[in-house]
Amino acid sequence: xxxxxxxxxxxxxxxxxxxxxxxxxxxxxxxxxxxxxxxxxxxxxxxxxxxxxxxxxxxxxxxxxxxxxxxxxxxxxxxxxxxxxxxxxxxxxxxxxxxxxxxxxxxxxxxxxxxxxxxxxxxxxxxxxxxxxxxxxxxxxxxxxxxxxxxxxxxxxxxxxxxxxxxxxxxxxxxxxxxxxxxxxxxxxxxxxxxxxxxxxxxxxxxxxxxxxxxxxxxxxxxxxxxxxxxxxxxxxxxxxxxxxxxxxxxxxxxxxxxxxxxxxxxxxxxxxxxxxxxxxxxxxxxxxxxxxxxxxxxxxxxxxxxxxxxxxxxxxxxxxxxxxxxxxxxxxxxxxxxxxxxxxxxxxxxxxxxxxxxxxxxxxxxxxxxxxxxxxxxxxxxxxxxxxxxxxxxxxxxxxxxxxxxxxxxxxxxxxxxxxxxxxxxxxxxxxxxxxxxxxxxxxxxxxxxxxxx
Numbered sequence: 001x002x003x004x005x006x007x008x009x010x011x012x013x014x015x016x017x018x019x020x021x022x023x024x025x026x027x028x029x030x031x032x033x034x035x036x037x038x039x040x041x042x043x044x045x046x047x048x049x050x051x052x053x054x055x056x057x058x059x060x061x062x063x064x065x066x067x068x069x070x071x072x073x074x075x076x077x078x079x080x081x082x083x084x085x086x087x088x089x090x091x092x093x094x095x096x097x098x099x100x101x102x103x104x105x106x107x108x109x110x111x112x113x114x115x116x117x118x119x120x121x122x123x124x125x126x127x128x129x130x131x132x133x134x135x136x137x138x139x140x141x142x143x144x145x146x147x148x149x150x151x152x153x154x155x156x157x158x159x160x161x162x163x164x165x166x167x168x169x170x171x172x173x174x175x176x177x178x179x180x181x182x183x184x185x186x187x188x189x190x191x192x193x194x195x196x197x198x199x200x201x202x203x204x205x206x207x208x209x210x211x212x213x214x215x216x217x218x219x220x221x222x223x224x225x226x227x228x229x230x231x232x233x234x235x236x237x238x239x240x241x242x243x244x245x246x247x248x249x250x251x252x253x254x255x256x257x258x259x260x261x262x263x264x265x266x267x268x269x270x271x272x273x274x275x276x277x278x279x280x281x282x283x284x285x286x287x288x289x290x291x292x293x294x295x296x297x298x299x300x301x302x303x304x305x306x307x308x309x310x311x312x313x314x315x316x317x318x319x320x321x322x323x324x325x326x327x328x329x330x331x332x333x334x335x336x337x338x339x340x341x342x343x344x345x346x347x348x349x350x351x352x353x354x355x356x357x358x359x360x361x362x363x364x365x366x367x368x369x370x371x372x373x374x375x376x377x378x379x380x381x382x383x384x385x386x387x388x389x390x391x392x393x394x395x396x397x398x399x400x401x402x403x404x405x406x407x408x409x410x411x412x413x414x415x416x417x418x419x420x421x422x423x424x425x426x427x428x429x430x431x432x433x434x435x436x437x438x439x440x441x442x443x444x445x446x447x448x449x450x451x452x453x454x455x
Contacts, residue, residue: 006136010143011237014159015297017150023297024221024229025098026156027236031217032084033105036077040070040109041116048120066120070113081106091222097156104160111164111171118171118178126255130177134170142166215346216353216365223357228304232362234297235289235309242285242313245277246320250327257331264388267328269444271391274324276400276440278317280431283404284424285313287411291420304362311366318373321393325380332387341379348375399440407431 015023044066084092085099094102119131142162149158217236220229249270257266285292289310293301329338349372356364381393407430414423435441441449 005241006139006143007241010146011234011296013147014150015234015237015301018155018230020227020230020234020300022155022230023233024226025094026101026159027217027229027233028092028094028221029098029102029105029156029160031214032102033109034214036080036106037109037112039077039080040073040112042070042073044069045116045120045123048117048123066117067113070116074110074113077106077109092218093221093226101156101160104157105163108160108164108167111167113171115167115171115174118174121178122174123251123255127177128252131174134173134177138166138170138173141169215349216357216369219350219353219357220362220365223354224361228361231301231304232308232365234293234301234305235312235362235366238285238292238296238309239312239316242281242316243319243323245281246274246323249274250324253324254327254331257328260331263328263332264390265444267324267384267388268391268396269448270324271321271393271396272440272442272445274320275317275397276435278320279397279400279404280407280427282313282316283408284411284427285316286310287408288415288420288423289313291415308362308366311363312369315370315373317397318370318377322373322376322380325384328387329380329383334383334387337383338380341376341383344379345372345376348372399435399438402438403431403434403440406434 014026018026048066081103085094085102089099122128122131145162145165146159149155149162152158154161217229217233220232253266253270257263260266286309290302290306293306293309297305326338349368352368352371353365356368360367384391407427410430411423411427414426
């Protein structure tokens with residue numbers, strides 16, 4: 001979360017210096033590189049964390065075999081890079097600088113071959129504080145160096161070079177930490193073919209998840225122009241930052257889920273907590289979208305980015321729910337059940353974006369993102385009922401939804417009557433009071449809170 005806050009501070013710089021058009025090109029290149037990163041990852045990190053945490057495979061053997069696999073996947077990705085930045089370049093309207101930056105960003109993925117696998121082993125050892133510390137430090141360096149290159153006028157190419165340098169440093173630090181912690185706790189082994197076979201559903205799910213959530217960033221430059229893509233990128237930057245709460249919480253919980261025979265209690269508690277955070281956060285960002293965009297990107301992105309953000313942020317509680325449910329099913333070994341859900345969401349997302357973006361531009365893309373989470377929610381919840389039949393979504397959402405409805409008018413009125421900061425302070429006071437009064441904090445949560453606060 002600290003790293004995301006630093007990233008948000010950096011967004012204050014690059015959104016202004018690159019402008020809407022430059023931000024549109026930057027968003028395209030970064031999102032495409034993220035897809036390529038998914039290919040290199042191949043869903044192996046979750047598999048490494050689960051299998052090593054269970055004591056099924058040896059940590060040293062897992063690192064060697066998985067790293068070799070990822071190196072081969074990186075080489076395969078070169079074909080995709082050459083195609084998109086070559087024959088298909090005209091569809092995205094990228095100039096020479098953006099294309100060069102895209103190649104350097106992909107080269108920067110090469111050190112992550114070792115870094116990702118080391119992260120998986122530290123994840124299995126439940127030493128996420130180490131990887132989080134590295135992430136914060138490298139984010140500070142990336143932000144500082146990124147600011148320097150932008151102010152020096154080196155643009156996208158400078159940002160790409162910074163990414164390459166930082167990834168090399170990160171890989172070295174994580175590898176050293178992995179050697180110190182160690183995870184050689186099992187005698188079992190698994191060959192490359194077995195790793196690929198087991199990781200294949202995870203890779204497909206991860207790729208489909210990324211495609212259905214971010215494919216609009218690739219379609220917007222060609223269908224609505226780089227300026228619209230840049231405004232959407234500013235809105236997306238804020239909404240993505242809000243998603244760090246769910247991802248951090250879920251990743252920290254996953255090794256425990258993998259060892260749990262009964263997932264019901266952890267799933268219920270996690271769902272309640274995430275909805276208690278996600279619902280008021282989504283409402284607050286939607287109501288304060290204009291001052292947020294003005295702060296993050298400046299007036300050049302108004303009003304389009306503010307309108308898109310007010311719509312886009314509605315996906316947040318749905319995304320929190322789907323993210324936790326996904327890892328509950330992975331922990332139960334039912335990752336193959338997720339594939340059909342992601343395929344349905346992806347098909348809906350692509351078709352809806354192609355139909356709506358030419359007519360409604362970034363507003364259409366924002367609504368499609370929200371509706372795609374709904375499409376994903378239905379099969380996810382159906383699959384989760386087989387694993388944890390006693391966990392109810394409506395039951396978990398009732399109290400935080402009512403508390404959010406009590407908070408929203410206060411935020412709305414103070415935003416216009418006084419100042420957005422006054423609205424934030426009042427909302428932060430009204431919501432927890434309403435949640436407690438409505439019985440939203442149950443005995444299990446009070447027990448957890450008591451344990452955390454106990455000296």
